[in-house]
Amino acid sequence: MIVNPYQHIQEEAYAANMQLPELGLVLFTFGNVSAADRSLGVFAIKPSGVPYKDLSPDKMVIVDFDGKTVQGNLRPSSDTLTHAVLYKHWEKIGGVVHTHSVYGTAWAQAQRDIINYGTTHGDHTTVDIPCAPPMSDEMIAGDYEYQTGFQIMNCLAERGLSYEECEMILVGNHAPFTWGKNADKAVYNSAVLETVAKMATLTEQINPNAPRLKDALIKKHYERKHGPHSYYGQ
């Protein structure tokens, strides 16, 4: 009997990928989730271009943090190298998600940070969700997906943000990426980003001069959920 040492992350990645269509975050195959096992130094990721209805846990491809396929007959997601770069450099994350969700993508195309207009946003991060600029022509012509990972890291660095303070980003001209302690949390963050992006779009339509969330509320709402004295959840 052959033991599959990756079954747990294949199941985690499968379940997380299947949440994307349920949450209305993907059309066809325009999205992918990965789940990592840091002790094994690998992650499981959706195969490229396979419809969600045809997925199963055993089809999740196992890839190491340099982007090399370790197990699996299918080609991994075309965005695999971006996932690999983030896992390699951010040692506390266990899941990464990329979608082309409609409102998040529209803000990425508009090349604007999603402004923190209210507590729905403030419950999840204290800062505006950054929009990284489109990559330079050199980065694009080179190892594109690999460079996308660096573009994300560079943007956070320039804003003075850690990947733990802000688990979401937009890549200009392109679409959102999110991450978290595991695949489930990363998917959760993708849904939050999409909702917050829709609310910000409508807020500006209703009042083009809408003010940002007050500093006192930014502090309060973030601490309710994430501070040392948090009292949200069980």
Place this chain on the structure above:
Amino acid sequence: MIVNPYQHIQEEAYAANMQLPELGLVLFTFGNVSAADRSLGVFAIKPSGVPYKDLSPDKMVIVDFDGKTVQGNLRPSSDTLTHAVLYKHWEKIGGVVHTHSVYGTAWAQAQRDIINYGTTHGDHTTVDIPCAPPMSDEMIAGDYEYQTGFQIMNCLAERGLSYEECEMILVGNHAPFTWGKNADKAVYNSAVLETVAKMATLTEQINPNAPRLKDALIKKHYERKHGPHSYYGQ
């Protein structure tokens, strides 16, 4: 055999909470409903951070009107003190709802009252749905959820409105709260607020100079449903 004296409001609160995802008013756990029994001086409320699919009537936490937990092993909603304040001061309400529904929240973020543009709005209240200003830094830094209840009451008082004339409000920078004679009516009001907020957004997009609902129609539509000679319903 142990008798549970709170079963009726746990079941009422459970059923009302389960309506929120069905009506499209919540993402994940971003909302909560409570149901009160005034003779017992308590209300049943959703536990904090528990997904709707994992809820059951016995998980509803029983809390008194000062916000103290009377029965239940789970932590009640982080918004519990806001509910408690409203029950304590408004003696005719039996249900309270808080959501982050998308259009209602966008108006709260825009910090504008939802204008009464038509009979859909006018069937439910004669006035614009007020947007309370964001709280002062002192209120936020203090007992935040408790003060949110007072912010709501103060806003109605400043507008000269009773909680029976207008069963809905926005809290600026934050999101909507609604109430009613029972939990079911409070949920109904949350859905009405969301629909009316969407219609108002579109009305201003289609005609930035759209007029308000005529006074004669405000009077007529409200009396059709709520006046002494009402003729809506059975």
Place this chain on the structure above:
Amino acid sequence: MIVNPYQHIQEEAYAANMQLPELGLVLFTFGNVSAADRSLGVFAIKPSGVPYKDLSPDKMVIVDFDGKTVQGNLRPSSDTLTHAVLYKHWEKIGGVVHTHSVYGTAWAQAQRDIINYGTTHGDHTTVDIPCAPPMSDEMIAGDYEYQTGFQIMNCLAERGLSYEECEMILVGNHAPFTWGKNADKAVYNSAVLETVAKMATLTEQINPNAPRLKDALIKKHYERKHGPHSYYGQ
């Protein structure tokens, strides 16, 4: 054995009412459909304020063209007199629908005619969908729902339109009404109005100077579906 002479229109009205939530045209009970039998001089209409899930054919109330209840224990829709007036004056219609569908209502609140911007609109009527002005205070204070019927008829008359050329209207400050040869066609028209209203909203957002549908296309598309040489359908 008691024969119910109205069973056929009760079943027609029931089935047509049940289409409203399926088509996304109503929230709660904010809409009603009636179906007439002209040989009997009566119509069957939804009872007032009864949720769609609790409806059944036998609950449809039978009313004559003067608005008097002929059969049924429930109170008919509060909009019954508007339906009665239209049946009484327009001898070829067999169904009437009133909804508060979101986009149609937003145009009614904006008090603008829905402009004929394309063939989706032009397949159903050659003209802009009229928005009748809000009624005078005298009409509102009088027999309101009865006068709503006359407001609709007067608006068509002022535009020089027959009820056969245009089976849809908006009542300013209020919401849409549609009609047709039977209840099914009237519901179809309500769904068309909502879709056309949404398309017109977006068209103006994408191009504030968007031109109207060309006269030659107005003529062509209407004749494809409705002219003596129509070739749409079986």
Place this chain on the structure above:
Amino acid sequence: MIVNPYQHIQEEAYAANMQLPELGLVLFTFGNVSAADRSLGVFAIKPSGVPYKDLSPDKMVIVDFDGKTVQGNLRPSSDTLTHAVLYKHWEKIGGVVHTHSVYGTAWAQAQRDIINYGTTHGDHTTVDIPCAPPMSDEMIAGDYEYQTGFQIMNCLAERGLSYEECEMILVGNHAPFTWGKNADKAVYNSAVLETVAKMATLTEQINPNAPRLKDALIKKHYERKHGPHSYYGQ
């Protein structure tokens, strides 16, 4: 036993038509798909005005590339001649779709090309999705649907585009048409067009000065999916 030589394209056309309501691309019967067999010189197309729930493979009408019905008792889609013209002139296509999807139609009514604002668009075509101008009065008054096919071909020719570079178009005042190597791909293109149209609408709302997709990204994303060294999919 009678052999039906067209069963395979009837089944293909049926399955593809049934995807339109599932993907939210049609209201009622406002859309149609055809599937061709080039060796037989015919295509199967939806019958005109038949609701999707009443369709079955054997109801698909078989038509030749001159628009003449070869098999079937029902009248084919009123847009059949447009399909025929495209099959006749574009020898590598196997499927054609016409819908009145909401965002695509709004851009057609606005008479604007859908601008390539991001990689979601760029994954499918390097160019803006063209909007052909409304036809001349002479073309409309003549053989309208036949001329619609030429209007589409002329528009691509004027832009210097082949039907393989861009498998989607808008017809001004009217709605989208798409095509592809088979019916399934043509439906896929219709869904992509609708999503891209919605994203472009929102992008311009969020930032009226949003820049186009960078040339380097246009090249990169198209080659990822379609170039000789493509690495998307299996």
